[in-house]
Amino acid sequence: MAINTPKVIVISHLPLPYDGIGSWTTLYDYYLTTDTHQIDYIICPEPKKRYKDITYSCTRTSTVQKIKNKLGTSKSYERIFKALDEVLEKEDAVIIKIIDNAGVVLPLKAYLNDNYQTKHCYLQFYYHGFPPFFGNPKGRLFFAALDETILLTHASYKDHLAYYTDLPCAFSVLHNGIDGNLFFKLDHAPRAALRLSLGITPKEQVFLWLSQDRPKKGLDFILKIWNSFYKNNPQCKLWVIGADRAENLSGVTFYGKIPNQELSQYYQAADVYLYPTLCKEGFGLTLTEAMKSGCYCIASANGGIPEVVQHGKLAVLISNPNYRQEWEDAMNKTVELFAENKLQDVFKVPENLYNLSTWCAELNTIITKAKDTF
Structure with missing residues (x-):
């Protein structure tokens, strides 16, 4: 049976758009306001405003629960799973982008295996840190649960490759970008x-x-x-x-x-x-x-x-x-x-280096390649 074009879901522990000071949230705010973004759904805490062309499934989580979930010390992700149910009831093929919330990966994989074996789910983890954060036994299970991990630098990938005995998923590297219309050298x-x-x-x-x-x-x-x-x-x-x-x-x-x-x-x-x-x-x-x-x-x-x-x-x-x-x-x-x-x-920084427009294009390429695996 032919698979429908997969929809892209972002799972974020922060509301999007985010009204605080952040780094990756700024990147995604720029990306999600472009005409070329490929995000269909966002699962996150209720933001003060919503992006117009994206379907939301909002979670309502206490501060204590947010901390536990982010640290991976809680096995309770029912709010995220309930929000995900709303999407998976309508879609049979999805790319799930998890941003920095490493604790949700293994419970999510188990939940999908138990409840949605007939669905086609591609798990993509976007990590904004540098060093490996799980030891070898748990790291092996963690990366086996993923289809792809996105890192910020090739150096981080080399660090992961050297540290882990097994690294059973695909990796991509996406350098950050900044707004060249805001940050530029004055004459x-x-x-x-x-x-x-x-x-x-x-x-x-x-x-x-x-x-x-x-x-x-x-x-x-x-x-x-x-x-x-x-x-x-x-x-x-x-x-x-x-x-x-x-x-x-x-x-x-x-x-x-x-x-x-x-x-x-x-x-x-x-x-x-x-x-x-x-x-x-x-x-x-x-x-x-x-x-x-x-x-x-x-x-x-x-x-x-x-x-x-x-x-x-x-x-x-x-x-x-x-x-x-x-x-x-x-x-x-x-x-x-x-x-x-x-x-x-002393230093000459190329104008086109680390631009947001380049970041958006490269993120779209990564998403497109993930869709091509279906």
Whole structure:
């Protein structure tokens, strides 16, 4: 019997569209507003608004249940399964895209086996981290339950390949993308005007840190370095975005959280972007935004970051991210380049690199190839 064209279902533990600050949710918001997206259904908590051309099956989950589900500590996914029932009653072939919620994969596979053996279901897991997160015994079962895993970098795939004894599913790699209409390098005159409007004098050099305020993101690490660095470089400033602290530190301004659509001016006005991640990052979306906005970037050689910056062609890599002296040396080098008016010309980031339009096209290719397996 011929199989109907498979429908595509997204299962998300966050509401889509998402009104908070996120990374992959921003990508999907852009994708789901294009005319070429291939998503038919979304299963997620009820959002404040819905995409017009997508059918929703909404889950209503308590905060405690959300945490348990995300951590994989609960076997109760009835709300997701009930929402999925609404779709599978109408469709006989589906591609189920699970975004980051690893805990739901094995219970979902068991549920499908028990209740929908006559249906054709392709499970696709989209992972936005970098390192393997399950040990070998559970990892073997996890990947056997999937038809495909999508990772952010080839480096992450190599890490998985080296770690797991068995890796029984297909893999694809999809680099993140950013909005090139929002994050781009300004020409000299408009950049000078922007800096002036933000209170920066021509002789002042601005460093920028932007992330969520968590220990693994390296803010406290950088602030300790800044204390000694600033004593010898009082013409420098450090802007901190994403952390709202009451600390009074010389040369440091804390801006708290700023909406994504307002961030571009800070990237464009800054001279140096610091990305001192102390964990294995999947991709580093803010790093990419900074590169595309014209910042001279200094980044930890951690996780997928070396691949993102083309192993030093697009940014300075700190090979030992936990060594403070390496960061201070790299920061001091930027002071020399700034004084020589060379800082803005060190790295050339191609305009078409990591664009959202490219990301959308590549995601569509991955979905189309999944459909071709039916």
